[in-house]
Structures are given as C-alpha cells and as structure tokens.
Amino acid sequence: MNAAGIRCATTDDLDNLITSNAGAYVTKSATPDPRVGNPSPRMKGLPNGSINAMGLPNHGLDYYLDYVLADQKKRPDRMNFLSVAGITLDDNLQMLHTIQDSAFNGFTELNLSCPNVPGKPQVGYDFGRVQEVLTAVFDFFTKPLGVKLPPYFDMAHFDQIAAILNRYPLAFVNTINSVGNGLVINAETETAVLKPKGGFGGIGGASIKPIALANVRALRLRLNPTIAIIGTGGVVNGQDVFEHLLCGADMVQIGSKFGFEGTPLFDRLNQELSAIMATKGYTSIADFKGKLKTLD
Numbered sequence: 497m498n499a500a501g502i503r504c505a506t507t508d509d510l511d512n513l514i515t516s517n518a519g520a521y522v523t524k525s526a527t528p529d530p531r532v533g534n535p536s537p538r539m540k541g542l543p544n545g546s547i548n549a550m551g552l553p554n555h556g557l558d559y560y561l562d563y564v565l566a567d568q569k570k571r572p573d574r575m576n577f578l579s580v581a582g583i584t585l586d587d588n589l590q591m592l593h594t595i596q597d598s599a600f601n602g603f604t605e606l607n608l609s610c611p612n613v614p615g616k617p618q619v620g621y622d623f624g625r626v627q628e629v630l631t632a633v634f635d636f637f638t639k640p641l642g643v644k645l646p647p648y649f650d651m652a653h654f655d656q657i658a659a660i661l662n663r664y665p666l667a668f669v670n671t672i673n674s675v676g677n678g679l680v681i682n683a684e685t686e687t688a689v690l691k692p693k694g695g696f697g698g699i700g701g702a703s704i705k706p707i708a709l710a711n712v713r714a715l716r717l718r719l720n721p722t723i724a725i726i727g728t729g730g731v732v733n734g735q736d737v738f739e740h741l742l743c744g745a746d747m748v749q750i751g752s753k754f755g756f757e758g759t760p761l762f763d764r765l766n767q768e769l770s771a772i773m774a775t776k777g778y779t780s781i782a783d784f785k786g787k788l789k790t791l792d
C-alpha cells in the first residue's frame with residue numbers, strides 16, 4: 497500500500513489508489529481543519545529517494561473521513577486507513593472522537609512522527625508524551641488504531657518504546673516515517689534544495705532501508721504478537737518487500753518510490769515478490785514472515 501502523504505491528499509489521488517492493485521490505501525495525515533503547509537520548494541526527488549518538508553498540508557479531517565465512509569459503502573470488503581496528525585493533543589483527541597462517533601470501520605493511523613511542523617517536536621521522540629497521548633486516546637477510542645513511528649537508532653530506545661506500546665490495545669505499529677531533518681545541498685548554487693526550515697527535511701527512499709528494516713525487526717522482536725507491524729521505508733522493488741516481511745512486517749507501505757512511479761508500482765512489486773517466492777519454493781508469506789536468521 498502507499499505510505500501516508502504520498503499521492504493520497506486529494507479524492508483524485510485516492511480514486512487512483514482504489515482502482516489500482518494496491519492491497520489498501522492510507523489518506524494524507526489530517527488535521528482538524530485544512531492546512532496549506534510549508535512554502536515550496538518543499539519536496540525534492542533524489543537519485544535514491546526524496547527529501548520533504550511539506551508541513552502537513554491537507555484538506556482537513558472531514559474531507560478524508562467523507563471519502564473513506566463513501567468507500568467503505570462501495571467496497572465493504574476492502575481495508576482502508578485514515579491517518580491523523582494533530583498539532584496538539586487536543587486536536588488529536590478531537591479528531592479521534594469524531595472518528596469514534598462516525599460509521600468508519602477501517603483502521604486509524606495516529607501519526608506520532610511528523611518531522612516538519614516548525615516548532616512542533618515529534619511526539620515519537622518524547623516517550624512520556626507517547627504514554628500521555630495513548631492513555632488519553634484509549635480512554636475512549638475502541639476502533640482499530642495504530643501509530644506511525646519515527647525511526648529509532650538506539651537499542652535502549654527500542655526497549656523503551658516497545659515497553660510503552662505493549663501497554664495499549666494497538667492494532668498495529670507502522671515503522672518507519674521519514675528519517676527526520678536531513679539536509680540536501682546543491683553544491684553548484686551552494687544552496688539548500690528545500691525552502692522551509694533552512695532546507696532540513698525528512699529523508700525517504702532506498703538510502704533509509706537499513707534503518708527501516710532494523711526498526712521493523714527490533715519492534716517485531718519486542719512487541720506483543722497481537723500488535724501487527726506495517727513496514728515502511730526504502731522499498732523500491734520486490735526484494736525490499738521480501739526483506740521487510742522477513743523482518744516481521746505484516747503489511748508493507750511504499751512512499752518515495754510510489755511518488756515517482758505511481759500505481760503501476762504495486763503490480764511490479766507483486767510480480768517481483770511472487771518471482772522471489774517461487775524461486776525459493778515459498779507458497780505463502782507465512783512460510784518466511786518474521787523468519788530472519790542470525791549468525792549466532
């Protein structure tokens with residue numbers, strides 16, 4: 497499926513996704529009201545990925561909630577995901593109350609890892625805050641909900657975030673979001689390529705795959721088996737999908753590469769993954785999911 501933010505901000509984008517061979521889709525992270533986001537240039541393609549400082553531009557929760565409600569009527573058998581990224585805890589709670597009180601029966605993805613709202617630190621890097629948010633959310637929210645996490649880079653942090661997440665009835669954890677606040681420079685003009693935030697932005701694409709795989713694996717080894725894992729980050733071909741599944745992902749999302757290739761990507765990845773499975777003699781994902789071997 498797509499990763500939140502990529503070709504999923506408008507009804508046309510979403511229509512494209514539901515008529516594609518993607519297994520599911522997620523909507524652009526929403527705030528209660530529409531947001532313009534940061535000034536352009538705010539996203540750039542790179543030789544092996546992308547950098548973005550979009551700043552959470554979106555049409556507001558109602559726009560996306562209306563879409564998924566209409567979709568679930570048309571296609572009751574299909575999965576869909578609604579992403580929310582409130583700037584404040586109150587915004588998140590307000591949106592989740594709206595979702596809770598609505599007829600929506602899909603998955604809600606609570607984005608705790610937007611790196612590009614100036615002045616707003618990523619919740620996912622403040623463990624106390626994560627606990628505060630999830631305690632408040634699960635005080636009333638009973639529909640299937642997961643969290644979108646930033647990448648962690650320290651074994652103690654894997655332990656700490658997993659210990660927190662295991663206390664809540666999460667349907668899934670989506671790991672990872674872009675690697676926050678990278679910097680891409682144009683050496684010829686001696687200028688940062690993005691306008692917002694002095695050029696700092698989230699990095700996506702092939703270069704972040706080792707970080708994404710590590711986070712999928714580390715959380716799979718630590719999270720309750722009742723919590724599914726969506727693996728996101730660095731997927732450009734079927735082998736990358738295979739690697740995410742091997743590390744324990746139950747579902748895989750594609751961001752940067754989907755941005756460049758569009759929906760034919762899903763057909764290509766399915767074909768490439770099927771070919772790898774056939775070569776290895778696997779007839780189902782269960783044959784290898786989470787079965788990464790180590791040398792010890």
Ligand SMILES: O=C(O)c1[nH]c(=O)[nH]c(=O)c1I
Nearest residue numbers: 549550551552610612674698
């Ligand atoms: O700048 C964005 O809109 C953005 N960009 C990202 O790379 N991840 C996010 O979660 C978000 I909300």
